[in-house]
Amino acid sequence: MTETQQCRITDQQWADAALIWDYHQMKHELRPCDAAIGLGSHDFGVPTYAAELFHANLFTTLVFTGGPNPTHPERFPRGEAAHFTERAVALGVPANAVLQEPTARNTGQNIQFSRDSLATAGLDVRSVMLISMPYMERRAYATCRRLWPEVEVICASAPMSLDDYVQAIGDDTLVIDNLVGDLQRVIEYPRLGFAIEQDVPVRVRDAYGRLLNGGFDSRLLR
The missing domain is CATH 3.40.50.620 (HUPs)
Structure with a gap:
């Protein structure tokens, strides 16, 4: 993504990123492990x-x-x-x-x-x-x-909001690119034998498609 695009992250794109951020987290209850x-x-x-x-x-x-x-x-x-x-x-x-x-x-x-x-x-x-x-x-x-x-x-993972994570990393476009790239892997890796299948709700797939169309694609598998 170019610097011009980076300056133009829209409210819809932030909402889509937040939806995918939430989807990526498993929300497991932490307890002692071996x-x-x-x-x-x-x-x-x-x-x-x-x-x-x-x-x-x-x-x-x-x-x-x-x-x-x-x-x-x-x-x-x-x-x-x-x-x-x-x-x-x-x-x-x-x-x-x-x-x-x-x-x-x-x-x-x-x-x-x-x-x-x-x-x-x-x-x-x-x-x-x-x-x-x-x-x-x-x-x-x-x-x-x-x-x-x-x-x-x-x-x-460290409990934090998407906004807090973006501030910690210091690069909002990179964070959204990574969210999109990891979702692509969640979708594609089962077919390649790397991971088990995960349900991806329609609203998450729609958000993914909009962000791809918006140019957030630097972390995609090629």
Whole structure:
């Protein structure tokens, strides 16, 4: 999207973005799990919230997963897992409570490689908390249910409104592009075998179509 388009986000487009934002969040009730996985991303909100949940005694083992961020490699040059671990430890999570998985390059690998890391550590995981960016909850859930069907999945992300998230990221167009891109993956990944099918209400599909027509497409699969 061009700078001119960025300055012209309409009230309807904001309403459509808010609808998709709400759809992406699973609204799971948080409860103690055998382990948690902090999914790699461009957002330091993930390890920050993971530390908060650790201190709330919701899990005792935490995996951070991810290599260099493919969209913003300069942000975490030593890989997402390393930088996320440092942030969580700085917030009081004991280093021996954290496993690092530094090679995953996508959400499927985040799940698979973290599962392998937990197994290697000798942990019997029957329930897992996936900690992600707010708009990534549904895709993470669908991916985990496809690749790790025997585990119970609880999704978590820092509780905030779309407006608050946009202010934290500082780029409204990028946030809407990401909302649209993740919804495309929710729709398309089951056909590719990457995730389970999710019901997408008509009103959400309509909002998605309007935002695509408005040019919010930089994060689409090509």
